[in-house]
Amino acid sequence: MGPLRIEPLDSAHDRSGFLSGSSALDRYLRLQASQDIRRRITTCLVALDTETEEIAGFYTLAGTSVPLDALSEDVARKLPRYPLVPAALLGRLAIAQSYQGRGLGATLLVDALKRAARAELGVFALIVDAKDDPAQRFYEHFGFPLLPGETRRLVLPIATALRLLEGEGKR
Ligand SMILES: CC(C)(COP(=O)(O)OP(=O)(O)OC[C@H]1O[C@@H](n2cnc3c(N)ncnc32)[C@H](O)[C@@H]1OP(=O)(O)O)[C@@H](O)C(=O)NCCC(=O)NCCS
Numbered sequence: 167m168g169p170l171r172i173e174p175l176d177s178a179h180d181r182s183g184f185l186s187g188s189s190a191l192d193r194y195l196r197l198q199a200s201q202d203i204r205r206r207i208t209t210c211l212v213a214l215d216t217e218t219e220e221i222a223g224f225y226t227l228a229g230t231s232v233p234l235d236a237l238s239e240d241v242a243r244k245l246p247r248y249p250l251v252p253a254a255l256l257g258r259l260a261i262a263q264s265y266q267g268r269g270l271g272a273t274l275l276v277d278a279l280k281r282a283a284r285a286e287l288g289v290f291a292l293i294v295d296a297k298d299d300p301a302q303r304f305y306e307h308f309g310f311p312l313l314p315g316e317t318r319r320l321v322l323p324i325a326t327a328l329r330l331l332e333g334e335g336k337r
Contacts, residue, residue, distance in 0.1 A: 167215060180219070184196070
């Protein structure tokens with residue numbers, strides 16, 4: 167694997183050969199992502215192998231909100247009593263099979279957190295949607311708790327996430 171660079175998806179990127187093991191995520195990158203970006207539904211960031219210009223991984227990031235009363239009590243009690251709390255949604259994350267298991271998933275997760283943390287908008291938490299059990303375990307590995315009452319939606323306050331990742335030397 168060569169050095170990587172992370173940048174917004176654009177038409178110069180060849181997405182035809184991207185294979186993550188999830189055909190839904192591969193199809194999304196190939197067929198849907200550009201349209202969603204044009205319509206301002208999401209952003210999509212890709213990690214490129216600078217030696218081959220292959221897409222090694224991608225994720226999407228969009229604005230969302232969480233009802234205050236959906237957060238756990240210890241998180242919610244420190245917040246103002248507005249009904250909704252602003253958040254960023256990491257809706258999709260996929261690493262190409264030939265790049266899996268080398269820390270790239272973690273790198274993209276940290277990249278998403280940092281982008282959400284420096285956004286010129288209030289963003290209290292990063293929300294992630296896990297598509298299945300292994301994906302959920304991946305996020306739990308980084309300390310994301312499930313949103314109470316949800317099965318595959320996890321939430322981590324940005325400040326907590328940055329502290330956790332800093333502690334692990336992963337920033
Ligand atoms: C899940 C996925 C994003 C992980 O990416 P990756 O680059 O292979 O993972 P990394 O190498 O960055 O792993 C980082 C850490 O997470 C752990 N990890 C990886 N996958 C895990 C899983 N399914 N369950 C628990 N821990 C996991 C690794 O052991 C590693 O731990 P360490 O930092 O203590 O060594 C990737 O396998 C993938 O794209 N899978 C197909 C699509 C998918 O499931 N997307 C999930 C979002 S919906």
